[in-house]
Amino acid sequence: MKKLVILASVLSMFLQIAKASDKDTTKVKKEVLKKTEIDVVYNHYIQDGNNSAVTGGIGTEKLIVYSPSVTYKRVQGRRGLSLKIGSDIISSASTDNIDFVKSSASVLDARTYSNLNVSSMSKSKRVNYGLGTGFSIESDYFSLPINGFISKVSKDKSREMGMEMQVFLDDLRWGRLNPGYYSPQYLIYPQELRGKDWFETTKRKSYTAKFSLSQIINKRNIIGVYPAFTVQSGLLATPFHRVFMNDSTTRVESLPEKRHKLALALKWNSFIGGRTIVKQDLSMYTDDFGIHSIAYEHEATFKLNSELGVSPFVRFYSQKGSRYFAAYKQHTVNDLYYTSDYDLSTLSSFKIGMGLKYAPFKQIGKHSLWNSVQLRYAYYKRSNGLYAHVMSCVLIFSHQKKLQK
Amino acid sequence: MKTKYTLLAFAVIGLASCVAVKPHEMVYLNDEEMKLGNSMNKNFEIYIETIREGSTSAGSNKSSGGCGCN
Numbered sequence: 001m002k003k004l005v006i007l008a009s010v011l012s013m014f015l016q017i018a019k020a021s022d023k024d025t026t027k028v029k030k031e032v033l034k035k036t037e038i039d040v041v042y043n044h045y046i047q048d049g050n051n052s053a054v055t056g057g058i059g060t061e062k063l064i065v066y067s068p069s070v071t072y073k074r075v076q077g078r079r080g081l082s083l084k085i086g087s088d089i090i091s092s093a094s095t096d097n098i099d100f101v102k103s104s105a106s107v108l109d110a111r112t113y114s115n116l117n118v119s120s121m122s123k124s125k126r127v128n129y130g131l132g133t134g135f136s137i138e139s140d141y142f143s144l145p146i147n148g149f150i151s152k153v154s155k156d157k158s159r160e161m162g163m164e165m166q167v168f169l170d171d172l173r174w175g176r177l178n179p180g181y182y183s184p185q186y187l188i189y190p191q192e193l194r195g196k197d198w199f200e201t202t203k204r205k206s207y208t209a210k211f212s213l214s215q216i217i218n219k220r221n222i223i224g225v226y227p228a229f230t231v232q233s234g235l236l237a238t239p240f241h242r243v244f245m246n247d248s249t250t251r252v253e254s255l256p257e258k259r260h261k262l263a264l265a266l267k268w269n270s271f272i273g274g275r276t277i278v279k280q281d282l283s284m285y286t287d288d289f290g291i292h293s294i295a296y297e298h299e300a301t302f303k304l305n306s307e308l309g310v311s312p313f314v315r316f317y318s319q320k321g322s323r324y325f326a327a328y329k330q331h332t333v334n335d336l337y338y339t340s341d342y343d344l345s346t347l348s349s350f351k352i353g354m355g356l357k358y359a360p361f362k363q364i365g366k367h368s369l370w371n372s373v374q375l376r377y378a379y380y381k382r383s384n385g386l387y388a389h390v391m392s393c394v395l396i397f398s399h400q401k402k403l404q405k
Numbered sequence: 406m407k408t409k410y411t412l413l414a415f416a417v418i419g420l421a422s423c424v425a426v427k428p429h430e431m432v433y434l435n436d437e438e439m440k441l442g443n444s445m446n447k448n449f450e451i452y453i454e455t456i457r458e459g460s461t462s463a464g465s466n467k468s469s470g471g472c473g474c475n
Binding site for chain 1: 422423424425426428430431433434436437439440441444445446447449450453454457458459460461462463
């Protein structure tokens, strides 16, 4: 509650600063531009591996996710609005192993989510601020996000600084989407471990403060620095993850009820020659679960002509695992916290792929445009054998009209 | 410690080498591909990476929660 009051105070401060900056005087425009954009996105994810946390670090991780979404964005004068609605339809072999009943309802799950964001710009057009909220719901998870941001551009437009606060209020109880219930009931444990309540809380709270600084270096180079700090509290373990101990007993995953995360990303985009853009991204991360990681991503965009561009990319990632992780039957009965979730293990990963963008800006009717179609494919491989194919397709349409004020 | 000093040195050299760019010279910087934010189709990859890896990237713009436990 105390954190919510602090968050409300910070958001209120944002609005006061933004209001103050509105005092800049400029001439009132007689015409206001109304621009609408619709983004249609389809993502497809195929994964396989043999270290499922549901079965204690052994067993199939076969997974397919079908993920369509639509985003509506509207900018009218200095005010902006965006509404995103999407769904992830998940076909998972591992969640079927919670109760070992094949072809049960658990084999197909769905996450539905929506986000609404409103923003406003100061009269000087140098300060942008906004608020957002939404929801994410699946049978065993509900998440309520709340966020606020403010950013300011320097007078010569060479520098931009920003700050964003995010809060996620999550509830891990099952039953919201299940016939006969349609309300949160209880945590879902593995079938053979349902005799007792393993956790006192069913809630998870995440508070994140993000900062950003982008700086133009010269006519062809721009850099960005993005620090972020997150505090999580509540039920941070997943209640249907099994852990097999070295005395052959089985328990539900156990993790501390507090986690602090610190992350830093550095980005550098460079326009080389007349047709090539190189993007470099270095990310570092540390937390008090004992995870430390570093990632480097390199992407080059080659503009074949004014409408068509291809973007090959590659990413390397290295992670030192959590002190609470151990493999199948490696945890001792004296361990206070334990998990066999390989996402938290010591690992490295490699991603390679290609993006294709066709942007014809083709006129549809009097005021509408088909802006672009973007296709992207990535192959992801993790050092423990897990691999994935990630595909996405984005279609962007826009509508622009001048309104008399 | 050595890494921290190297990064700090890069940051100082980088910022010291900044030059003023006039609005009419921003033709390359204004290109859609030069934006520092993530493209929409890359966002999904970042979302997957935050689930399949133990870390959460500072550059990601996660917009909704979710179990991510499959």
